[in-house]
Amino acid sequence: MRCGVVVFPGSNCDHDVYHVLKHVLQQDAAFLWHQDDTLKGCELIVLPGGFAYGDYLRAGALAALSPVMGAVKRHAEAGGLVLGICNGFQVLLEAGLLPGAMRRNASLRFLGRDVHLRVERTDLPFTWKLRQGQVLRMPIAHGEGNYEDAPAKLDALEANRQVVFRYAAPDGADAGDDPRWNPNGAARAIAGVCNAGGNVLGLMPHPERCSEPILGNTDGLALLASAVEAGSAALLRAGAAR
Amino acid sequence: MKARVTVYPRREILDPQGKAIRDALNRVGFPAVEDVRAGKSFEISLGTEDPEAAGRELREMCERLLANTVVEDYSVELLESRP
Numbered sequence: 001m002r003c004g005v006v007v008f009p010g011s012n013c014d015h016d017v018y019h020v021l022k023h024v025l026q027q028d029a030a031f032l033w034h035q036d037d038t039l040k041g042c043e044l045i046v047l048p049g050g051f052a053y054g055d056y057l058r059a060g061a062l063a064a065l066s067p068v069m070g071a072v073k074r075h076a077e078a079g080g081l082v083l084g085i086c087n088g089f090q091v092l093l094e095a096g097l098l099p100g101a102m103r104r105n106a107s108l109r110f111l112g113r114d115v116h117l118r119v120e121r122t123d124l125p126f127t128w129k130l131r132q133g134q135v136l137r138m139p140i141a142h143g144e145g146n147y148e149d150a151p152a153k154l155d156a157l158e159a160n161r162q163v164v165f166r167y168a169a170p171d172g173a174d175a176g177d178d179p180r181w182n183p184n185g186a187a188r189a190i191a192g193v194c195n196a197g198g199n200v201l202g203l204m205p206h207p208e209r210c211s212e213p214i215l216g217n218t219d220g221l222a223l224l225a226s227a228v229e230a231g232s233a234a235l236l237r238a239g240a241a242r
Numbered sequence: 243m244k245a246r247v248t249v250y251p252r253r254e255i256l257d258p259q260g261k262a263i264r265d266a267l268n269r270v271g272f273p274a275v276e277d278v279r280a281g282k283s284f285e286i287s288l289g290t291e292d293p294e295a296a297g298r299e300l301r302e303m304c305e306r307l308l309a310n311t312v313v314e315d316y317s318v319e320l321l322e323s324r325p
Contacts, residue, residue, distance in 0.1 A: 057307070057308070058310055061307065061310070065307065093312075094310065099312075100312060101310050101312035101313040103251075103255070103256075103257075103258065103313060104258050104259055105258070106256075106258050107258075108258055108259060108262055146258070148255055148312070148313050149312060150254070150312075185256075185258070
C-alpha cells in the first residue's frame with residue numbers, strides 16, 4: 001500500500017519510519033512535506049517523531065496548523081488511516097484529531113528508555129495482529145508524554161474503548177502512577193489512544209525503533225504490519241466492490 | 243493597541259513545573275509559598291484601536307493557537323493605546 005511519512009521541519013524519526021515501511025515491510029512509501037496540501041495518493045499517513053517547528057509554543061501546536069494537516073484532517077474524516085508516533089501523536093492532539101493533551105513529564109525530565117505497554121484493543125486496523133493483553137516492550141524518547149484530560153473526558157474515552165495502549169509492569173499488571181512502569185505520569189497510564197472511528201491512532205512509544213532483529217527487539221513490527229495489511233485489505237475490498 | 247495574553251495551566255490539572263518551582267521556593271527561604279502555576283505571557287501589538295474588536299480577536303487567538311484549552315486557561319488584558 002502507498003504510505004506517506006509527513007516531514008515537518010524538526011522531524012527526526014521520519015527516515016526510521018520510512019525505512020521500516022519501505023524496506024522491512026516492502027511497501028510503496030513516500031515523504032510528504034509539511035507545505036504540501038495533498039497526500040499524493042497515500043493511504044496510510046504517518047506523523048513521525050521529532051520536534052516539529054522546534055516544539056515552539058507547545059509540542060505539536062504549530063505543526064498542527066501547517067498546510068499538510070488540512071489534507072490529513074480530510075483523509076482522517078474520510079476514514080483514512082493516520083498514525084502519530086511520539087511528536088506525531090502530539091501533533092494529532094493539537095490538531096484535534098485525537099482527544100486530550102500532553103503535559104511535561106511528571107519528573108520534568110526527558111526520558112529515553114524502554115517501557116512496557118499492554119495492548120487494550122485488537123479490533124483496530126493498527127492492532128489486529130496483536131493479542132488482547134499482550135505486553136510489548138518499546139522505547140520512548142520524550143519530554144512531554146504526560147497524557148491529560150478532564151476526568152469526565154477520560155471516563156468517556158474509556159467507555160468508548162479509545163485507550164489502545166497503556167503503560168504496564170513487565171508482567172502486564174497495572175502501572176498506576178508507579179514511575180518505574182508509568183514513565184511520565186500519564187493519566188490512567190495512557191500511552192496510546194484512537195479516535196472514535198478507530199482509523200486515527202497516536203502513541204508515545206516508538207514502534208519503528210524496534211521493528212528489526214538487528215535492533216534487538218521486534219515488538220513494534222506487528223503494529224506497523226497491521227496498519228499496512230489492513231489498508232491493503234481495505235483496498236482489495238474496495239476494488240472487489242467496484 | 244497593545245495587549246498582554248497570559249496562559250497558565252488549569253487549576254484542576256497538576257502542573258509539574260509549577261510544583262517544582264514551589265518546592266524550590268520553599269527550599270530557599272519562602273516557606274509561605276503554597277502553590278505556583280507556571281505559564282506563558284505574550285505581548286501582542288495590534289493594528290486596531292477598537293478595544294472590543296481587539297478583545298474578541300485576542301480571545302480567538304487563544305482558542306485557536308496560544309492556549310491549549312484542554313489543559314490551559316488564558317486571560318486577555320488590553321494595555322494602553324499608542325498616543
